[in-house]
Amino acid sequence: MALVKLNNRGVRSATTFGSISGLGEMRFIKKLTASGDEDLSFVDGTDDVVLDDTYKEYLFTFKDIHPENNDGHFSFQGNAAGGSGYNETITSTYFRAYNNEGDSDTAVSYSASNDQAQETTFQELAQGIGNDNDQCTSGYLHLFNPSSTTFVKHFISRCNTYEGSDYSIDQYCAGYINTTSAIDEIQFKMLSGDIDAGDICLYGIN
Numbered sequence: 001m002a003l004v005k006l007n008n009r010g011v012r013s014a015t016t017f018g019s020i021s022g023l024g025e026m027r028f029i030k031k032l033t034a035s036g037d038e039d040l041s042f043v044d045g046t047d048d049v050v051l052d053d054t055y056k057e058y059l060f061t062f063k064d065i066h067p068e069n070n071d072g073h074f075s076f077q078g079n080a081a082g083g084s085g086y087n088e089t090i091t092s093t094y095f096r097a098y099n100n101e102g103d104s105d106t107a108v109s110y111s112a113s114n115d116q117a118q119e120t121t122f123q124e125l126a127q128g129i130g131n132d133n134d135q136c137t138s139g140y141l142h143l144f145n146p147s148s149t150t151f152v153k154h155f156i157s158r159c160n161t162y163e164g165s166d167y168s169i170d171q172y173c174a175g176y177i178n179t180t181s182a183i184d185e186i187q188f189k190m191l192s193g194d195i196d197a198g199d200i201c202l203y204g205i206n
Contacts, residue, residue, distance in 0.1 A: 025205070026059065026204070026205050027203060027204045027206075028201065028202075028203055029048070029049065029050050029202040030048055030201070031202075032199070033199050034065070034196065034197055034198050034200075035197060036068065036196055038194055038195075039188060039189035039195070040188045040200050041188075042060075042185065042187075042200075043184070043185045044185065045184075049202065051146060051184050051185070052146075052147050052182075053147035055205055056144070056145045056205070056206075057143070057144050057145070057204070057205040058143045058203065059140060059143075059203040059204075060141040060143070060186070060188075060203075061139075061140050061200070061201045062125075062138055062139050062141075062159065062188075062198065062199075063199045063200075064197065064198045064199070065126070065138065065195060065200075066135070066136045067129050067130075067131050067193055067195065068190070068193035068196045070130055070132075071128050071129070071164050072130075072190045072192070073124050073129070073190060073191040074125050074129060074137055074159070075122035075188070075191055076123055076125060076186060076187065077121075077122045077187055078146070078153070078183040079183065079184070079186075080179055080181035080182065080183055081181060081182040081184045083181070086122070086185070086187050087120040087121075088179055089120055089177070090116045090118075090119060090121075090175055090176070090177055091116060091117055091118055091119075092115050092116045092123055092173060092174065092175025093110075093115050093174055093175060094111045094115045094171070094173045095172045095173075096109060096111050096169055096170065096171045096172070097109075097169070098168065098169040098170070099167065102166075105167070111127075114173070122189065122191065123173065124191070125157045125159055126139065126159035126161045126171050128163040128165075128169060129161050129163065130163055130164035130165075131164070132164075135162040135163075136161075136162060136197075136198065137159050137161040138159065138160060139159030139160060140158060140159075141155060141156070142155060142157070143155050146182065146183040146184070147182045147183075147184070148180070148182065151180065152179065153176060153179065153183050154174075154176045155173075155174065155176065155177070156174045157172070157173045157174065158170070158171065158172050158173075159171045188200060
């Protein structure tokens with residue numbers, strides 16, 4: 001029987017499996033900061049970006065993404081290795097929960113207008129972002145094993161948005177990029193207008 005010793009530094013040893021310390025370690029790779037940019041792109045091998053088989057999981061974090069235009073829709077797409085155009089086929093699902101500042105309009109719902117079924121457009125991650133000075137969205141996108149040439153590329157995203165009409169919207173999106181080609185480029189943009197401000201950081205997870 002395997003015995004695993006735990007303490008405040010996590011897993012330390014395992015009698016059957018040997019040392020397993022370091023599993024799940026997250027390593028910072030690259031930070032991009034928007035300042036009136038049409039898009040922010042992470043391209044493997046460019047400007048110190050790593051997006052290959054070095055890691056089986058990648059995490060993008062979004063901090064205070066502020067749109068140029070009111071009612072901004074923050075989105076992403078990928079490129080297969082050697083591809084162009086950020087138009088990979090995506091199938092996805094999209095849920096949201098919301099509450100307004102007056103506590104008079106609340107709901108949890110499936111948003112069919114934001115999902116995709118074998119479509120090649122940019123996938124929305126956050127919708128309705130306000131462009132007042134204090135409005136923005138923050139969240140994350142997990143991308144799993146993008147370098148695989150056997151499986152499709154699963155992703156999970158969650159964002160909280162300060163919406164233009166003073167709502168808090170919790171948005172959950174998940175799906176897969178339906179290709180067995182390696183994905184080595186990821187681009188983020190607003191569906192209309194520029195990304196006025198905000199940071200996106202990329203991490204690799206062992």
